[in-house]
Amino acid sequence: MAGFDYDLFVIGAGSGGVRASRIAAGHGARVGICEDDLVGGTCVIRGCVPKKLLVYGSHVAEEVEDAAAYGWTIPHPRFDWPTLRDNVQKEVMRLNGVYKNLLKGAGVELVVGRGRLMDAHTVAVGERIVTADKVLLATGARPWRPDIPGADLAIVSDDAFHLPTLPKRVVIVGGGYIAVEFAGIFNGLGAEVTMVVRRERVLRGFDEDCRQAVQDGMQAKGVAFRTRAQIVRLERRGGAIAATFADDTVLEADVVMYATGRHPNISGLGLDKVGVHLDKAGAVAVDEWSRTTVPSIYAIGDVTNRLNLTPVAIMEGHCFADTVFGNRPRKPDHHDVPSAVFSQPQLATVGLSEEQARRVHGQVHIYEARFRPMKYTLSGREQRTFMKLVVDAASDRVVGVHMAGDDAAELIQGIAIAVKAGATKAIFDATVGIHPTAGEEFVTMRTRRPDPAPAAEAAE
Ligand code: NDP
Numbered sequence: 152m153a154g155f156d157y158d159l160f161v162i163g164a165g166s167g168g169v170r171a172s173r174i175a176a177g178h179g180a181r182v183g184i185c186e187d188d189l190v191g192g193t194c195v196i197r198g199c200v201p202k203k204l205l206v207y208g209s210h211v212a213e214e215v216e217d218a219a220a221y222g223w224t225i226p227h228p229r230f231d232w233p234t235l236r237d238n239v240q241k242e243v244m245r246l247n248g249v250y251k252n253l254l255k256g257a258g259v260e261l262v263v264g265r266g267r268l269m270d271a272h273t274v275a276v277g278e279r280i281v282t283a284d285k286v287l288l289a290t291g292a293r294p295w296r297p298d299i300p301g302a303d304l305a306i307v308s309d310d311a312f313h314l315p316t317l318p319k320r321v322v323i324v325g326g327g328y329i330a331v332e333f334a335g336i337f338n339g340l341g342a343e344v345t346m347v348v349r350r351e352r353v354l355r356g357f358d359e360d361c362r363q364a365v366q367d368g369m370q371a372k373g374v375a376f377r378t379r380a381q382i383v384r385l386e387r388r389g390g391a392i393a394a395t396f397a398d399d400t401v402l403e404a405d406v407v408m409y410a411t412g413r414h415p416n417i418s419g420l421g422l423d424k425v426g427v428h429l430d431k432a433g434a435v436a437v438d439e440w441s442r443t444t445v446p447s448i449y450a451i452g453d454v455t456n457r458l459n460l461t462p463v464a465i466m467e468g469h470c471f472a473d474t475v476f477g478n479r480p481r482k483p484d485h486h487d488v489p490s491a492v493f494s495q496p497q498l499a500t501v502g503l504s505e506e507q508a509r510r511v512h513g514q515v516h517i518y519e520a521r522f523r524p525m526k527y528t529l530s531g532r533e534q535r536t537f538m539k540l541v542v543d544a545a546s547d548r549v550v551g552v553h554m555a556g557d558d559a560a561e562l563i564q565g566i567a568i569a570v571k572a573g574a575t576k577a578i579f580d581a582t583v584g585i586h587p588t589a590g591e592e593f594v595t596m597r598t599r600r601p602d603p604a605p606a607a608e609a610a611e
Contacts, residue, residue: 157183159476160274160283162266162420165192167452167464168289169250173257174472182258183283185276187265189243190250193291193453194461197309200246201239202332205312206493208235209339217530230340232317239312268421271447285447285475288427288435289468290416292453296324296409301385304392305407308333318342318405322394324382326353328492330410331365335495338374345375345402347382347394354492357553358504360519364537364555368496371533377402415454432456439482441471449475458485489567491560496534499563502551502570505541514544516576518596524557524589538592540576547575552593562590 159175161168164186176182189196215228254261264277273282294307306314308329321337323330326348338344346353346369352362353369370376377396384395391403415434422429428444430436434456441449449471452464466483473479489501502508508515518540527534536556543550552566569578584591 155272155282155284157181157283159285159287160281161287161289163289163291164190165289165291166194166461167468170465171287171468171472172259173253174469175476176257176259178476180476183260183262183281185262185264185266189247191247195246196243197312199461201243201312203493204239204242205336209336212339217532220530267419268425271425271445288450288454289452290454292413293416295412295414297411299383304385304387305409307409311408320404322347322402322404322407323410325410326350327410331492331494333408334369334374338372339495345377347377347380349381351378357500359506360539361498361553361555365494365496365498372495415456440474441467458488460490463488487571489563496555497559498555499559500553501563501567503541504551508541508550512543516542516544517600519600520592520596525587536589540596542576547577549574549576549579566593
């Protein structure tokens with residue numbers, strides 16, 4: 152390895168790349184990492200972190216509204232978007248500094264600029280050429296939008312954090328994680344939000360009952376839906392944007408946001424030149440050890456399009472570093488990964504949906520709870536929580552746990568340990584609840600939903 156500048160050179164200083172480089176350096180490797188933007192990647196700079204801060208901000212209106220039932224008089228509440236926007240950016244900049252210090256503290260050299268592969272061991276970063284025994288691609292993904300006339304009038308989530316003013320009317324296209332999260336944010340902050348979804352329901356791939364619970368909950372909070380709808384054209388009309396639908400109807404908005412998915416960030420990386428193959432979806436093809444088709448080049452995170460979540464990229468990066476530099480071979484485990492959507496209502500899940508469980512296990516038992524959380528009994532807020540356990544009938548193992556409602560992410564994180572450990576429904580039943588909480592419902596569901604369950608067929 153002595154002939155190379157580094158033992159490892161990482162392209163992309165997001166969550167996965169930073170973790171891999173720090174762990175490899177901890178194992179004694181000489182590590183460099185390049186980044187042409189702030190350090191921290193999508194999650195820290197323009198994703199999970201600033202998004203969740205906006206979600207917190209958007210909840211305040213309801214808290215203030217409900218305060219009266221608890222005896223509080225809060226005169227003239229007023230929201231100021233630039234204050235929230237700028238405070239969020241300050242936190243992003245603080246975290247950028249924290250990440251830079253983490254790299255420095257680990258002895259990883261940060262090279263500013265975009266990396267481009269020259270050969271299997273050589274990377275160009277601007278004018279500088281570096282060589283490394285191993286190269287790790289951790290470049291993430293970037294927003295994609297359909298190529299319709301006027302598409303450039305629309306924003307993507309990256310831009311939403313920097314809007315000069317809070318729009319009064321927002322149209323959000325797409326029904327995935329980002330679309331529903333930003334619909335909740337803009338709606339909570341007081342904008343009029345319309346979601347344009349090409350199917351009947353949002354969040355394809357999640358448990359059907361949960362999809363319905365989230366959509367119903369969003370509607371109850373005032374988000375409007377145009378389902379089975381496609382926008383074919385955007386045009387400027389005065390100060391507004393006019394969105395024309397396939398059926399020729401037109402909707403005007405101040406901001407149109409596309410959240411129609413993200414594509415692996417491979418452009419300009421020089422992959423074809425060095426023989427790194429892509430899969431059918433255009434992501435970097437890797438094996439279970441995160442090895443690409445070139446033996447010295449590895450890839451982790453969203454650029455590989457396995458399970459596009461920050462903690463998964465971190466796991467993949469850590470496993471790579473332990474395997475290649477720590478003499479401790481470990482493969483990332485993509486089973487029973489919990490995840491949450493910070494929509495309003497919030498959705499969190501671990502394991503299989505009811506529909507997946509029926510396909511995998513055949514007979515399953517379903518336990519459900521729907522209730523109004525205690526917090527809303529005084530204020531009378533019509534907000535429901537939905538919980539569901541999916542149990543494999545043959546083994547009694549709980550193979551899926553789902554929740555739509557307040558604190559779903561916090562609760563499911565704990566439950567995920569039980570699911571990962573293979574807990575049975577009998578163990579859930581033997582666990583004493585904490586009263587009064589929403590979570591206790593998970594250990595007190597005794598009545599099975601009657602079989603058969605016609606709702607188990609996916610709507611689409
Ligand atoms: P998703 O893949 O989750 O959703 C994309 C949405 O856009 C789907 O509803 C899809 O519809 C729709 N869509 C795709 N193409 C078109 C089109 N041509 N016209 C209309 N609608 C279209 O992407 P996101 O951008 O929301 O999120 C990207 C990734 O980021 C996700 O994979 C997720 O893992 C990650 N993420 C995770 C978060 C979290 O953990 N909380 C938060 C935010 C993002 P259809 O269902 O019909 O395909």
